[in-house]
Amino acid sequence: MRFSKTFAAAMFSPALFIVSFAAGQAPAYRLVNEVSLGAPDRWDYVVYDGPQDRVFVAHSDKVTVIDNKTGVVIGHVEGMPGGTHGVAFAAGKGYTDDGKAGVAIVFDLKTLKTIKTIKAELDADGIVFDPASGHILVINGDSGNVTVIDPKTDTVVATVAAGGGLEFGVSGENGKFYVDGAEKGEIVRIDTKTNPADAHWAQKGCLKPHGLAMDRQTMRLFASCANNVMIVVDANNGAQLASLPIGEGTDFAVFDPARKWAFSSNRDGTLSVIAEDNANSFRVLAPVATAYGARTMAIDPKSGRLFLATADYSVDGKAADAPHRYAVKPGSAKLLILVPQP
Numbered sequence: 325m326r327f328s329k330t331f332a333a334a335m336f337s338p339a340l341f342i343v344s345f346a347a348g349q350a351p352a353y354r355l356v357n358e359v360s361l362g363a364p365d366r367w368d369y370v371v372y373d374g375p376q377d378r379v380f381v382a383h384s385d386k387v388t389v390i391d392n393k394t395g396v397v398i399g400h401v402e403g404m405p406g407g408t409h410g411v412a413f414a415a416g417k418g419y420t421d422d423g424k425a426g427v428a429i430v431f432d433l434k435t436l437k438t439i440k441t442i443k444a445e446l447d448a449d450g451i452v453f454d455p456a457s458g459h460i461l462v463i464n465g466d467s468g469n470v471t472v473i474d475p476k477t478d479t480v481v482a483t484v485a486a487g488g489g490l491e492f493g494v495s496g497e498n499g500k501f502y503v504d505g506a507e508k509g510e511i512v513r514i515d516t517k518t519n520p521a522d523a524h525w526a527q528k529g530c531l532k533p534h535g536l537a538m539d540r541q542t543m544r545l546f547a548s549c550a551n552n553v554m555i556v557v558d559a560n561n562g563a564q565l566a567s568l569p570i571g572e573g574t575d576f577a578v579f580d581p582a583r584k585w586a587f588s589s590n591r592d593g594t595l596s597v598i599a600e601d602n603a604n605s606f607r608v609l610a611p612v613a614t615a616y617g618a619r620t621m622a623i624d625p626k627s628g629r630l631f632l633a634t635a636d637y638s639v640d641g642k643a644a645d646a647p648h649r650y651a652v653k654p655g656s657a658k659l660l661i662l663v664p665q666p
Contacts, residue, residue: 349609349610350597350609350610350611350612351583351585351597351609351612351664352664352665353612353630353662353663353664353665354662354663354665355660355661355662356661356662356663357395357659357660357661358658358659358660358661359390359395359396359397359658359659359661360397360656360657360658361381361383361388361397361633361657361658361659362655362657363654363655363657364383364384364385364657365384365635365652365654365655365656365657366383366384366407366657367381367382367383367384367620367633367634367635367657368382368407368408368409368410368620368633369381369382369409369410369411369450369492369576369620369622370382370576370620370621370622370631370632370633370659371410371411371412371622372392372622372623372624372629372631373413373433374624374625374626376433377391377392377393378390378391378392378398379392379622379631379659379661380411380418381633381659382408382409382410382411382420383400383408383657384407384408385402385403385404385405385406385407385408386400386401386402386403386404386408387400387401387404387408387411387418387420387431388400389401389436390659392624392629392631392661395661398436399436400436401418401420401429401431401436401438402438403429403438404420404421404422404425404429405422405424405425406422406423406424406425407422407423407424408420408421408422408423408429409421409423409448409449409450409451410448410449410450410451410452410462410463411451412451412452412453412460413433413453414453414458414459414460414475415475415476416433417430417431417432417433417439417475418430418431418432418433418436419431419451419460419462419473419475420451421444421448421449421451421462422448423446423447423448423449423465424446425448426443426444426445426446426447426448426464426467427441427442427443427444427448428441428442428443428444428448428451428460428462428471428473429441429442430442430478439478440478442471442473442478442479442480443480444462444464444471444480445464445467445469445471445483446464446466446467447464447465447466447467448462448463448464448465448471449462449463449464449465449490449491449492450462450463450465450491450492450493451463452493452494452495452501453495454495454497454501454516455495455497456495456496456497456498456499456500456516456517457472457499457516457517458474458475458476459472459473459474459475459481459516460472460473460474460475461473461493461495461501461514461516463490463491463492463493463503464490465489465490465491465506466489468485468486468487468488468489468490468507469483469484469485469486469490470483470484470486470490470493470501470503470514471483472484472516472519481519482519484514484519484520484521485521486503486505486512486514486521487505487508487512487521487524488505488506488507488508488510489505489506489507490503490504490505490506490507490512491503491504491506491532491533491534491535491536492504492534492535492536492576492577493536494536494537494538494545495516496538496540496543496559497540498540499515499516499517500513500514500515500516500559501513501514501516502514502536502538502545502559503536504533504534504535504536504547505524505533506532506533506534507532508524508526509526509527509530509531509532509533509549510524510525510526510527510533511524511525511527511533511536511545511547511557511562512524512525513525513562523562525557525562527547527549527555527557527564528564529549529551529553529555529567530547530549530551530553530555530567531549531550531551532549532550532551533547533548533549533550533555534548534549534550534574534575534576534577535547535548535574535575535576535577535578535588535589536548536577537577537578537579537586537587538559538579539579539581539584539586539600540581541581542600542602542603543558543559543560543603544556544557544558544559544565544600544603545557545558545559546577546579546586546598547577548570548574548575548576548577548588548596549574550574552569552570552571552572552574553567553568553569553570554567554568554569554570554574554577554586554588554596554598555567555568556568556586556598556600556606565604565606566606568598568606568608569596569608570588570590570596570598571588571590571591571592571593571594571595571596571611572590572591572592572594573590573591573592573619574588574589574590574591574596574619575589575590575591575619575620576588576589576619576620576621577589578621578622578623578630579623580623580625580628581625582625582626582628583628583664584599584600584601585597585598585599585600585609586598586600587621587623587630589614589618589619589620589621589632590618590619591616591617591618591619592616593613593614593615593616593617593618594611594612594613594614595611595612595613595614595618595621595630595632596608596611597609597610597611597612612662614632614634614660614662615632615634615660616634616637616650617634617635617637617650617652618632618633618634618660619634620632620633621633627663628663628664629661629662629663629664630661630662630664631659631660631661631662632659632660632662633657633658633659633660634657634658634660635652635653635656635657635658636652636653636656636658637650637651637652637653638650638651638653639651
């Protein structure tokens, strides 16, 4: 799908999505690079590594690494036939997963060669570094627990039961870890010092939370939900403060601390934007048009650059049961790099 070099509020086609809510002016972004990832056509989380200025894309059986400045593919972390999902960094090393095998993979950040395999649980998925504990947290989605790894020894120090299927999580960098309880429509809080799940906060009107982002200054969590809403939650006590409309097919959320915007990347080709005016006031801005399928993303919090993974799609108009069924064009997976405009 083609789209303009400057992004603003736009609709690609009524067949893709309809924005049915009033919204403020859309933020403007410019596409500065479109990096081909090639085959295979499956992708998952996108992660930005600030110290190296590199972007890591979970890309089926490997992780593809891109230089942010040049847009050049530097190399791949390979050897995950069961499919990789998340990426995190600690102690000068990288961590990813093989979800089907239920393991975490340690790799060298310079050579991208694997160093060690660590047993996690089935459906190892999102991976997050927690600065307060210095631990790597592997979110095992279908298994409903979190594997805690000490990167000093690359050994498992705890497995935290969360009580149901999980999606993504975020570190509060304050000794607490927050994770989407997708199965039960809740946010689960984990104490990263002692490793119990110490709170379960049910979220009314949120079906299967997927993305989770945080403003650590105001202690606000932004959870994107499968039923086209983003909820705002007080990370101190789990109180739900707001519920705002977002696009269709959310799979990730990020927060821009400079602009005070929370984003949801959506399969329908939109980037939903929620403005945080203060700790208790939130506004919907008009969506930024991206590309169909761009459901996962990352942000460089310093520059505000956004990174989204997607592919080129074709429409099968002959399908009787789904006249607008979309199919990925083989070998067309790509990374989009967007820069905010003044």
